Amino acid sequence: MRAALQRATRRPRLTAAALLGAAGVILLGQGAWIQAKAVLAQILLERAFAETLATGRDAKPWSWADTWPVARVEAPRLGRSAIVLHGSSGQALAFGPGHVEGTPQPGKPGAAVFSAHRDTHFSFLRELRAGDELRVTRRDGVTLRFRVTDGSVVRFDASGLDPLAGLPRLVLSTCWPFDAKVPGPLRYLLEADLIADSAGTRAGLLIHEDGNGPEPALKT
Amino acid sequence: MHTVPEASGKDRPSRFAFPVQAPRAAAGPHLTLAILLAIAAILALASRTLAAGGEALVRPGEMRAGSLLLRSTEPGAFVEVPRVGTDVDITVSGPTARARITQVFRNPTEGWVEAIYVYPLPEGGAVDSLRIVIGDRVVIGDIKERKEARAIYAEAKAAGRKTTLLEQERPNLFTNSVANIGPGETVLVQIEYQEPVRQSADGFSLRVPLVVAPRYNPKPVLQTVDFAPGGQGWGTAADPVPDRERIEPPVLDPRSSAPTNPVTIAIRLQAGFALGEVRSHHHEVRIEERGADARLIGLAEGPVPADRDFELTWKPAAANAPAVGLFRERVGDADYVLAFVTPPALQQTEDRRPREIVFVIDNSGSMGGTSIVQAKASLLYALGRLKPVDRFNVIRFDHTMDVLFPDAVPADAEHVSRAKVFVDALKAQGGTEMLPSMKAALTDPRESDASFLRQVVFLTDGAIGNEQQLLDTIAAMRGRSRVFMVGIGSAPNSFLMTRAAEIGRGAFTHIGSADQVEERMRKLFEKLESPAVTNLSARFSEGEADVTPAVLPDVYRGEPLVIAARLGSARGYLAINGRIGDRPWTVTLPLTAAAEGKGLSKLWARRKIADAEVARTLRNTTLEEADKAILTLALDHRLVTRLTSLVAVDKTPSRPEGARLTRADLPLNLPAGWEFDKVFGGEKPREPREPRLDRASASRIQVASAPEATVASPALRPSATTATPGVALPATATDSELRMMLGLLLCAASLALAVVGRRRAAA
Numbered sequence: 001m002r003a004a005l006q007r008a009t010r011r012p013r014l015t016a017a018a019l020l021g022a023a024g025v026i027l028l029g030q031g032a033w034i035q036a037k038a039v040l041a042q043i044l045l046e047r048a049f050a051e052t053l054a055t056g057r058d059a060k061p062w063s064w065a066d067t068w069p070v071a072r073v074e075a076p077r078l079g080r081s082a083i084v085l086h087g088s089s090g091q092a093l094a095f096g097p098g099h100v101e102g103t104p105q106p107g108k109p110g111a112a113v114f115s116a117h118r119d120t121h122f123s124f125l126r127e128l129r130a131g132d133e134l135r136v137t138r139r140d141g142v143t144l145r146f147r148v149t150d151g152s153v154v155r156f157d158a159s160g161l162d163p164l165a166g167l168p169r170l171v172l173s174t175c176w177p178f179d180a181k182v183p184g185p186l187r188y189l190l191e192a193d194l195i196a197d198s199a200g201t202r203a204g205l206l207i208h209e210d211g212n213g214p215e216p217a218l219k220t
Numbered sequence: 221m222h223t224v225p226e227a228s229g230k231d232r233p234s235r236f237a238f239p240v241q242a243p244r245a246a247a248g249p250h251l252t253l254a255i256l257l258a259i260a261a262i263l264a265l266a267s268r269t270l271a272a273g274g275e276a277l278v279r280p281g282e283m284r285a286g287s288l289l290l291r292s293t294e295p296g297a298f299v300e301v302p303r304v305g306t307d308v309d310i311t312v313s314g315p316t317a318r319a320r321i322t323q324v325f326r327n328p329t330e331g332w333v334e335a336i337y338v339y340p341l342p343e344g345g346a347v348d349s350l351r352i353v354i355g356d357r358v359v360i361g362d363i364k365e366r367k368e369a370r371a372i373y374a375e376a377k378a379a380g381r382k383t384t385l386l387e388q389e390r391p392n393l394f395t396n397s398v399a400n401i402g403p404g405e406t407v408l409v410q411i412e413y414q415e416p417v418r419q420s421a422d423g424f425s426l427r428v429p430l431v432v433a434p435r436y437n438p439k440p441v442l443q444t445v446d447f448a449p450g451g452q453g454w455g456t457a458a459d460p461v462p463d464r465e466r467i468e469p470p471v472l473d474p475r476s477s478a479p480t481n482p483v484t485i486a487i488r489l490q491a492g493f494a495l496g497e498v499r500s501h502h503h504e505v506r507i508e509e510r511g512a513d514a515r516l517i518g519l520a521e522g523p524v525p526a527d528r529d530f531e532l533t534w535k536p537a538a539a540n541a542p543a544v545g546l547f548r549e550r551v552g553d554a555d556y557v558l559a560f561v562t563p564p565a566l567q568q569t570e571d572r573r574p575r576e577i578v579f580v581i582d583n584s585g586s587m588g589g590t591s592i593v594q595a596k597a598s599l600l601y602a603l604g605r606l607k608p609v610d611r612f613n614v615i616r617f618d619h620t621m622d623v624l625f626p627d628a629v630p631a632d633a634e635h636v637s638r639a640k641v642f643v644d645a646l647k648a649q650g651g652t653e654m655l656p657s658m659k660a661a662l663t664d665p666r667e668s669d670a671s672f673l674r675q676v677v678f679l680t681d682g683a684i685g686n687e688q689q690l691l692d693t694i695a696a697m698r699g700r701s702r703v704f705m706v707g708i709g710s711a712p713n714s715f716l717m718t719r720a721a722e723i724g725r726g727a728f729t730h731i732g733s734a735d736q737v738e739e740r741m742r743k744l745f746e747k748l749e750s751p752a753v754t755n756l757s758a759r760f761s762e763g764e765a766d767v768t769p770a771v772l773p774d775v776y777r778g779e780p781l782v783i784a785a786r787l788g789s790a791r792g793y794l795a796i797n798g799r800i801g802d803r804p805w806t807v808t809l810p811l812t813a814a815a816e817g818k819g820l821s822k823l824w825a826r827r828k829i830a831d832a833e834v835a836r837t838l839r840n841t842t843l844e845e846a847d848k849a850i851l852t853l854a855l856d857h858r859l860v861t862r863l864t865s866l867v868a869v870d871k872t873p874s875r876p877e878g879a880r881l882t883r884a885d886l887p888l889n890l891p892a893g894w895e896f897d898k899v900f901g902g903e904k905p906r907e908p909r910e911p912r913l914d915r916a917s918a919s920r921i922q923v924a925s926a927p928e929a930t931v932a933s934p935a936l937r938p939s940a941t942t943a944t945p946g947v948a949l950p951a952t953a954t955d956s957e958l959r960m961m962l963g964l965l966l967c968a969a970s971l972a973l974a975v976v977g978r979r980r981a982a983a
Contacts, residue, residue: 017973024966031960088950100947115950119957147378154949161947167370175953182958187949195378 034094038120041095045069045083052139058086067092070099071106073114073172074135080124084136088115097121100173103163106136107144107194110164115173118188122174125190134170134192146170146192156187168194308428308485308530313818314492315417315547315558317426319345322410334377335398335407340429342415343392343715346819346826347860349412350386352398352868359384361866363858365851369865373397382870386411388860390687391830392429392715414819414826419545419560419780420743423535424491427714427730430483430529482523485530489515492815494537501531502710502732512537528710531732545780546809547817548790555790556820561807562780563753563800574609575748576628576672577602578661578701581646582680582708584618588648590734591709595679597737598706599643602677605745606631611672614639617657618650627665652684655693662697674699675748676724679706682713688837690716694723695838702726704744719830723837727776747776753798753805758783760811761792768827770835772798784824790814825857 041061048061049069058068067085074081088098097116106112116122128134134146146169153176154160161171169191176188310319321339341347350361359382364372369385376383377399385397394411401407418425485505489498494512504520517532545560581599583592599614606612611628612635615621624642629635661676682705684690694703703724705717708731721728729744731737752774758767766786775781781796790811798805829850836846847863854864 013973013977017970017977019970020966020973021970024963024968024970026963027959027966028963031956031958031963034954034956034959093950093952094954098950100950103947111947113947113949115952117952117954119954122952156949156951159947159949163947167374173949173952175951180953181961182955183951183953187952189949193374 035120037094038096038117042083042121045085045096049083049139053137053141056140058139061095065095067095067098069096070139071114072135072137073097073170074137075124075128075132076135077132078124078127082116082121084114093117097172100163103171104168106138106146106170107142107168109168110166111161111169111171111191112136113161113163113171113173118174118176118178122172123178125172125174125188126178128190133195134172136170144170145195147195148190148192150189150191152189152191153186154189155185157185159187159189161189170194306430306483308430308483309488310426310428310486311488311490312417312426313490314815315419315545315560316817316819316823317415317417318412318819319415319428320410320412322408324406324408335401336395339394339396339411341392341394341411341413342427342429343718344823344826345392345413345415346822346857347386347388347394347411347413347866348822348858349410350384350396350866350868351410352384353408359868359870361386361868363855363860363864364867365855366863366865369867372867372869373399376869384409384868386860386866388862388865390715391862392713394860414822416558416782416823419562419782420778423497423533425531425533426487427532428485428530429714483519484523485517485519487515487517487532489517489532489534491515491534491536496535496537498532498534501533501736502528503530505532529732544807544809546794546811546814547820548811548814549817549820551821553788554821555787556824557783557785557787557790557794557811557814558817558820558823559758559783559785559794559796559809560780561783561796561809562778563775563798563805573671573673574607574611576611576674577606577748578613578615578628578674578676579603580615580617580657580661580676580678580680581643582618582652582654582678583616583646583648583650584652584683585649586652586681586683587708591681592646592648594731594734594737595706595708596643596646597734598679598708598731598741600640601738601741602745603631603636603639603643605741606636608632612636612639614642615657615660616642616646617653618648619653620650621653621657621660623660652680654680654684654690655686658690658693659697662694662699662701662703664699664701667699674701675726676701676703677706677744677748678703678720679708680712681709682707682716684713684716687713687716687719691719691723691837694720698724704729704748706731706741706744719834719837722773723834725774727779743778746778750777752776753781753800756781756796756798758785759795759797760785760787761795763788763791766828768824768831770831784820784827786821786824787811822857822859825853825859828853829859829861 044061048059049072051057051059052069058070060068067087067089069083070086071084072081073084082097084097084099085092085095086099088100092098093116097114100113100115103113104110118125128148128151130148130150132148134148136144136146138144159173172190172192173187175184176186177184178188307322308319309322310317321341348363352359352361361384366387369387373383373385380400382398382400384399387395387397389395396409396411398407398409415426418427485503489495491513495515498507498515498517500517503524505517506520508516508518510516515534543562543564545558547558549556579599579602581595583595587595603612603614608631610631612631613628614624616624624639625635658678661678664674666672701724703720704726705721705724705728707714707717707728710732712730714728714730717728717730727744727747729740731740753776754774756772756775758772760767764787768784772781772783775798783794783796785794792811794809794811796807796809832841832846832849832853835841836843841849850861851863853859854861860866
């Protein structure tokens with residue numbers, strides 16, 4: 001009688017264990033899939049970006065993609081790089097950093113903002129320090145060098161970033177704090193000043209060539 | 221806990237009820253953790269605040285007095301350096317004044333810093349010298365084109381050399397950046413400028429601005445649109461305040477971070493004539509006689525806080541001010557001449573035509589306190605002066621606007637009393653959207669009715685950042701109206717007022733305190749009622765004279781006509797012709813009688829630059845032509861303008877970072893001629909203040925888990941910044957780690973369950 005009872009209680013326990021296990025595996029798989037997608041997509045994106053550099057035309061990484069690569073951002077000291085996508089929709093960010101809409105091209109006056117997930121493409125942001133170099137290769141083949149100056153934490157809806165003002169600079173944005181496990185309203189901003197482009201031109205002269213830089217707007 | 225829509229909707233498996241709910245349940249412990257972190261952060265912040273002497277984050281535009289700002293880890297925000305003192309030393313020689321402003325600052329932090337220094341200067345001032353002592357180095361500024369100066373500065377900054385950059389933000393607002401100041405080092409900044417002495421019917425005056433009023437910068441709702449050539453019809457909308465980040469950022473805590481800035485003032489007055497009354501309007505002074513025509517003026521009770529402008533007036537001993545002044549200076553191969561001529565007051569030529577006056581009163585928040593009281597008193601006085609034949613209207617504005625009457629009404633008793641009730645009820649609040657009210661005031665429904673003179677009297681503190689937009693509006697819409705600016709309060713934006721009055725062909729009056737209301741408004745009304753001296757022209761008999769102002773303005777009663785000119789050599793005579801009412805008026809001045817003046821060439825250049833700016837506003841020249849003219853003048857005369865900056869780079873290599881310097885290691889080497897005793901006089905380094913309670917409020921908690929390895933420790937920007945939200949940043953967190961952790965947990969739980977079951981079974 002005791003054995004019968006045990007058998008009876010053991011079966012539901014086993015069922016529960018199996019259910020829990022299955023749910024666990026599914027969750028694990030989903031989490032891993034997000035990571036894998038981020039890594040795999042970058043491989044396809046590298047290919048598409050190489051094509052863009054070669055042909056000068058935007059190339060979609062896969063036929064049904066709704067975005068395309070626009071730049072490559074590298075942190076040479078950390079040996080990390082990522083292909084930046086056009087736009088910063090959720091879909092795009094699953095595959096790579098996004099060039100936030102309404103911010104200028106890197107190297108143009110103002111703040112070019114790249115945004116990516118803290119736990120995938122921009123996990124390396126926490127290791128960047130003031131003085132570190134960042135490299136951006138634009139789709140026109142120009143490579144720009146930036147130097148990290150500042151880090152700050154802002155609310156997503158109160159970044160205070162005026163993208164069209166100031167000298168050419170790069171802002172990398174990701175979620176803050178890095179170790180949090182749930183989404184939150186805070187963003188970490190890493191600012192970097194333009195040092196030079198591939199032609200070795202100094203930052204100050206770049207604006208001059210542009211002609212419509214930010215500072216002539218100072219009116220008296 | 222704040223939840224943000226997840227980045228990728230399709231990553232979320234809505235088919236499974238269990239996994240979706242699991243993260244919610246898991247958020248509980250995270251919330252607790254976050255609260256703990258927040259408390260830790262408050263404590264950390266409070267202790268840091270104590271250590272740093274109560275420094276608060278500020279932005280350049282909200283600085284009320286000249287001050288040095290240290291760039292903080294938070295972009296766009298700065299930590300103010302405790303100020304030690306300011307010394308103002310001005311020598312007045314006849315028609316000009318040479319001012320030397322020296323400020324002493326100390327870097328109280330443990331790190332190497334870049335400092336930003338914001339300073340108000342008089343709008344007519346020609347800034348030509350910048351010297352800075354950082355630690356034991358003296359660096360002297362060199363004039364360069366603004367972009368070039370910035371590039372030089374950025375390069376030296378990156379290379380770790382000490383460097384400094386002086387830039388003009390507005391003709392009366394400058395910023396000075398100093399890079400690579402070592403820990404504990406003391407910094408001395410010295411600026412010199414030349415300015416003309418103001419002259420009016422009853423004497424001479426000098427104003428030393430000590431405060432920059434925070435400015436209201438309209439949000440870009442009313443946009444101007446720039447069409448690029450060849451843009452095929454596509455244009456970009458321009459922000460009315462393109463440099464708002466430099467001059468007006470979100471306000472964090474202006475009152476409690478407003479420092480007391482002790483100022484000492486010394487004025488060596490050499491009037492060039494026997495002096496009568498010498499008076500300071502807003503400060504207690506002691507005046508020492510140094511002969512009949514010279515005085516030494518100092519503050520009566522030692523240093524004062526820099527919370528108001530300093531104003532000094534002086535009169536000649538003789539009953540009337542001299543009607544004519546003529547000065548010259550030889551610089552290089554040219555002579556520079558400065559002439560003041562006050563036309564005679566002729567009573568009989570009074571214009572009997574009735575007037576139509578539109579009064580505009582600013583009741584925005586910046587006018588709060590005594591300013592609105594003065595403005596109301598001034599306007600009530602003006603309403604009382606109207607004659608029944610006149611017509612008038614009243615407009616009040618903050619960020620909204622009310623026009624009292626649909627159209628100008630006769631100034632009869634009923635209308636005037638209605639207007640007085642309206643004015644009396646005004647309260648100072650809201651923003652400063654000046655443009656719509658100026659447009660309304662300049663709208664002239666009876667443009668061709670010559671039986672009325674049309675005048676606009678505008679009472680404001682001018683605390684706005686979109687000056688150029690307002691000037692453009694006046695230039696475009698002035699028609700026959702004349703614009704009279706009445707500057708209210710202790711620190712009005714006198715650049716805007718002067719320029720607006722110049723473009724509006726009126727006059728500018730400054731009312732700095734309540735007891736000046738009646739006197740100055742009476743004088744303004746004399747100007748409004750008296751005819752101007754019109755059709756003025758100036759001619760030099762010999763040599764190619766380059767005269768400024770290029771087009772001589774009309775001159776109101778009691779005001780002098782001021783002319784500056786550059787000549788090959790000052791010989792022959794200067795003839796000035798004009799009309800007072802319907803009578804011709806001529807005066808001839810022999811140039812050989814001119815007395816020696818100082819710094820006249822700089823004043824001439826400054827005035828030429830203002831001419832170029834006005835011509836551009838009036839669309840008489842293109843932007844490119846104006847810029848070219850300004851650049852040439854500025855570089856020739858070493859002046860800071862919107863296109864040129866002073867930049868200095870320390871040639872000696874800077875100390876290696878890490879080699880900490882304390883103040884004791886660095887006895888200051890003052891250059892010869894610098895007098896800092898007064899500046900330092902008895903002033904001890906400031907004691908750390910108590911941390912303010914609001915610093916520790918939850919809205920600006922620093923997140924304590926800041927990774928040590930990253931760039932310093934970032935501070936959370938306060939929620940006050942929602943006023944200028946900036947770029948919206950996308951959500952950039954996936955729940956992949958959360959899912960994987962939960963997945964692992966569930967797997968572990970299932971295993972545990974299975975194992976426990978088996979053990980029991982085995983037992």
